[in-house]
Amino acid sequence: MVATPVRQEMKHEVKDLALAPLGKQRIEWAGREMPVLRQIQERFAQEQPLAGIRLVACCHVTTETAHLAIALKNAGADALLIASNPLSTQDDVAASLVVDYGIPVFAIKGEDAATYERHVHIALDHRPNIIIDDGCDVVATLVKERKDQLPELIGTTEETTTGIVRLKAMFNDGVLTFPAVNVNDADTKHFFDNRYGTGQSTLDGIIRATNILLAGKTVVVAGYGWCGKGTAMRASGMGANVIVTEIDPVRGIEAAMDGFRVMPMAKAAALGDIFITVTGNKHVIRAEHFAAMKDGAIVCNSGHFDIEIDLKSLAAEAVEVKEVRNFTQEYRLKSGKSVVVLGEGRLVNLAAAEGHPSAVMDMSFANQALAVEYLVKGKGQLQPGIHSVPVEVDQEIARLKLQAMGIEIDALTAEQIEYINSWTSGT
Numbered sequence: 001m002v003a004t005p006v007r008q009e010m011k012h013e014v015k016d017l018a019l020a021p022l023g024k025q026r027i028e029w030a031g032r033e034m035p036v037l038r039q040i041q042e043r044f045a046q047e048q049p050l051a052g053i054r055l056v057a058c059c060h061v062t063t064e065t066a067h068l069a070i071a072l073k074n075a076g077a078d079a080l081l082i083a084s085n086p087l088s089t090q091d092d093v094a095a096s097l098v099v100d101y102g103i104p105v106f107a108i109k110g111e112d113a114a115t116y117e118r119h120v121h122i123a124l125d126h127r128p129n130i131i132i133d134d135g136c137d138v139v140a141t142l143v144k145e146r147k148d149q150l151p152e153l154i155g156t157t158e159e160t161t162t163g164i165v166r167l168k169a170m171f172n173d174g175v176l177t178f179p180a181v182n183v184n185d186a187d188t189k190h191f192f193d194n195r196y197g198t199g200q201s202t203l204d205g206i207i208r209a210t211n212i213l214l215a216g217k218t219v220v221v222a223g224y225g226w227c228g229k230g231t232a233m234r235a236s237g238m239g240a241n242v243i244v245t246e247i248d249p250v251r252g253i254e255a256a257m258d259g260f261r262v263m264p265m266a267k268a269a270a271l272g273d274i275f276i277t278v279t280g281n282k283h284v285i286r287a288e289h290f291a292a293m294k295d296g297a298i299v300c301n302s303g304h305f306d307i308e309i310d311l312k313s314l315a316a317e318a319v320e321v322k323e324v325r326n327f328t329q330e331y332r333l334k335s336g337k338s339v340v341v342l343g344e345g346r347l348v349n350l351a352a353a354e355g356h357p358s359a360v361m362d363m364s365f366a367n368q369a370l371a372v373e374y375l376v377k378g379k380g381q382l383q384p385g386i387h388s389v390p391v392e393v394d395q396e397i398a399r400l401k402l403q404a405m406g407i408e409i410d411a412l413t414a415e416q417i418e419y420i421n422s423w424t425s426g427t
């Protein structure tokens, strides 16, 4: 027998409910740039496709996520929201979701690791039928610790590259016994969110934290996936000299042909003024690199977890660590030089700024909302494993976004359709 949770009253854990009016104002502002999700929200409110579904969303608690949560609630879901990162929560948004929209939220900016983990367990206590994850922490905890709840799970969706890497590892270990939708893989997600979203918001975070001029600086971007491409492109657009480091030979060529210098971190370390990690891997910047850096070099991360910069090794070399601005810590080293770390090595775009702008999250979260609907509609029919967002859904989101942007494109003529479907007509 599977226990049914009793929800007598809405519980929450947010910083301060009095912040709600500011949060509501900012949520409404973000909504102006989210026309696709708005249309989905309106349809969901009428059709109630998630009626009776217990849903957990583990996302960065931002104005954009607020619109996703509202859409899910309007669709009939019993939705609960927790933070997917200890430093990314916008406390005013968390408060407004509780006060103005009746959504239980467990998220406080700056929460410690124990609180973060406790919130993951509170999310699992909700006994979700659907999990929206950003980084795979809820899903991994469910599989590790709450196998008894797996029969209640219809499926999960995953937002980010790091989470997909973990899901693939789970699949290879034979423990992914439910369908998981790879939202990151949708074209209308990674082409825009990872590239233009990360590109803009990462620089926004660096600038808000430091107020530094990028023109003329040497910016080292570690990783040339979609996030790295966007970051390098935008840094270059601001007048920085960009160096890219990579471990993938194809991406190395790509970065070189996009006009960037490509070299190992061991060489780049001595040249950079600002370092940005977006690899998804561990200790990309470590002791030997810190030792080679210029005095005052700035180091930050825009990858999902705070593992890319080896802060322990930096701390071991430090004689003093002091907060020099919000989200900006200077490590004074035994060598006499200093290294400046932004956002404690966590996602700088969400720690020191507001994350990706609403216009790109509109498409990412349209994918999330429709992926959840797809899982619920396909309950019992989808195989365990990782699924793509259906291509028709991806295309429809693109069509709606273009329409909202007031942009028209051509349609294939009958003659063109015939041509591309034929192999007999050639030269």
Ligand code: ADE
Pocket (backbone or CB within 6 Å): 059, 060, 061, 062, 063, 064, 065, 197, 350, 354, 355, 356, 357, 358, 361
């Ligand atoms: N990830 C990156 N930016 C985000 C945002 N604005 N909201 C939610 N998740 C995000």
